[in-house]
Amino acid sequence: MFGLMLxxxxxxxxxxxxxxxxxxxxxxxxxGSFEDYVQALSQSARRRLIGSEKRLVxxxxxxxxxxxxxxxxxxxxxxxxxxxxxxxxKPVFEGARYTFIRDISRQFAERNALHLTRITLExxxxxxxxxxxxxGALYNxxxxxxxxxxxxxxxGYVHLGLQIRACFDSHLHTFDLLAxxxxxxxxKRQFAxxxxxxxxxHIVRARWLxxxxxxxxxxxx
Numbered sequence: 001m002f003g004l005m006l007x008x009x010x011x012x013x014x015x016x017x018x019x020x021x022x023x024x025x026x027x028x029x030x031x032g033s034f035e036d037y038v039q040a041l042s043q044s045a046r047r048r049l050i051g052s053e054k055r056l057v058x059x060x061x062x063x064x065x066x067x068x069x070x071x072x073x074x075x076x077x078x079x080x081x082x083x084x085x086x087x088x089x090k091p092v093f094e095g096a097r098y099t100f101i102r103d104i105s106r107q108f109a110e111r112n113a114l115h116l117t118r119i120t121l122e123x124x125x126x127x128x129x130x131x132x133x134x135x136g137a138l139y140n141x142x143x144x145x146x147x148x149x150x151x152x153x154x155x156g157y158v159h160l161g162l163q164i165r166a167c168f169d170s171h172l173h174t175f176d177l178l179a180x181x182x183x184x185x186x187x188k189r190q191f192a193x194x195x196x197x198x199x200x201x202h203i204v205r206a207r208w209l210x211x212x213x214x215x216x217x218x219x220x221x
Contacts, residue, residue: 023179023199026192027137030175034168045190048154049161056153060121065162068116070109076116077102080128083144092142101130101141108132119159127159137174138167160191 028037038046056063068076077098081091093101108114113133118125127145131138140163145155167175177188179198204210 023197025179025196025198026177026188027196028164028167028175028177028192029173030164030167030170031173032168034165037164037168041191048157049164049191052154052157053161056150056155056158059150059153063126064120066118066120068105068109068114068118070106073102073105073109073114073116076118076128076130077105079118079125080130080142080144083125083128083146087144087147092144104132105130115163117159117163119155119162127155129159129163131163133172136172137176138163138172139176140178156187164191 030037038050041049077093081093081098084090084092091098105114105116115129115131115133115138117129119127125146126149128143129140130142131140133139143156143159145159147155149155164175177192202213204213
């Protein structure tokens with residue numbers, strides 16, 4: 001149905017595809033066993049995904065993996081924002097974006113489809129991961145971790161490994177890391193066995209705005 005809607009709207013001149021945006025979404029196929037998945041990774045990827053968690057426990061003791069409920073979503077999101085302020089210099093969600101992600105997280109929580117987790121150590125939150133479940137797939141929307149906790153331990157890989165393992169142990173068939181690169185490396189390529197090309201579609205309803213976009217697109221040639 002969505003494809004038919006786009007086709008009809010495109011015929012009316014309402015849909016445009018920006019030429020400047022191309023990206024790739026990486027997915028992990030979770031229909032086999034986690035052990036087989038790990039064995040298929042490169043040696044360096046296995047070390048990051050599995051060895052990082054073992055190093056965390058060996059150097060700092062046991063940690064706690066906690067799951068958000070409907071009542072503490074805002075607490076988790078605030079912690080995610082705090083971790084992003086330290087690492088990126090600004091929160092990941094604020095203003096209308098924060099309101100949107102908070103509200104949609106509440107809706108998914110009502111359907112038991114919210115996967116908002118945090119890793120704590122001695123009462124201190126060191127990593128937060130936000131994912132949403134739909135149609136048997138889990139979509140990783142955002143992650144944040146304390147980059148000053150211990151330089152020897154990549155907390156992002158620790159949390160990612162726990163999430164992937166949980167997907168293999170559940171009814172989910174896909175873990176989708178979506179698009180985007182890390183701060184220092186394109187880490188998603190290391191852990192995903194398949195990719196999907198992504199593009200952006202602009203649905204423009206105002207006639208005058210459609211003409212402006214056409215002029216912009218023509219000038220870009």
